[in-house]
Amino acid sequence: MKSGLPAIIFLVLVISCVTQDICDENDQSELVARFKNGTLTNPDDTIVSGVTVYGIREGQSDSLLYDSATLSRIILPLDPGHGESRFVMTFEENADTVRILHDNEAYLLSYTCGFAMLFNIRSIQHTSHVIRDVELLKVQVDAELLQDEEHIWIFF
């Protein structure tokens, strides 16, 4: 019993350190856009080459999310500081702008990891040089990215 108490105290200290200091949860809320051919009722997965994407960040230099990549989907971080996120997407030579309007709500991931943003997509607007249509599948975008999760389909 005499040696038991220090051991318990030690164990409690170790456990409390371990649980407080490590955060291995994702805290980035990102939207998954899958590329499609065909129609909404009869969609086909497609792979697009020469994809370059960047977000329009007011007052900051452009930073490419994708650079001449060949892809079947893109993952877009949404802007937690504004009610919309705008992206310029270039497919080979032709470019489109996609504007995603969203409501933002902060939510707690855990006491260790802090907060992330929950986006509720209100609507999506786009130019139509290459992109034929954009279909919204899942309105909520949070930091918990599931396997094979898709938020929007981009039709070509």
Add this chain to the structure above:
Amino acid sequence: MLLLLLVLPLLLTPSVWGQDTLRTYGPRVGIDVSRLAYLFVDPVQIGAEFSLDAELFPDIYPVLEGGYTTISETGDLYNYSAGGTYARLGVDYNLFPAEDRSIHHTITAGARYGISFFSHRAQQVKIPSNYWGEYILDSYSNKLTGHWLELVGAVKTEVAANFFLGWSVRYKILLNPEMDDLVTPRLVPGYGQGTGERGFGFTYQILYKIPLLEK
């Protein structure tokens, strides 16, 4: 130290045996001195708790407990505070009634319904975005009501005429863990951590019975 506190009521019992041959009845008020221990264990948490009970029927003690707790933490990612009042209403049943009328010690089993009205708030909330840059939300706050049930085992010992020491252990079941969809409260006053749908509690009380009736 803890062990000593738990055993103390039992060690002190022989001194009061046989002091009063009459049995006194009346409302008993108590304070939970284990709250003071939080000042050392979890100094961000401050609170006070009282209790009121009476043996209205033989061996049956209706109980009202009430209190107030606040918590306040500052961190790199956010500052958090919560606080509010709570009440628990229930009954204790004396499992081992003493045959000697002068002995007032009890070992009870009981149940409580608890309700807490409180608010919580996060300030200077940092929301990370690797691409767009960190966004700082000034404030998030919400007013909440928590409900829970408790099973209570307790020992109370009369250490001097009408003065009692007692402790209790409690198993708690939170009835509405989803009270805030966005931010699970760090503290539900009177219950404990809002992140757990089950919890344990402990009180250590000093009580005084107001001797209104003598039979």
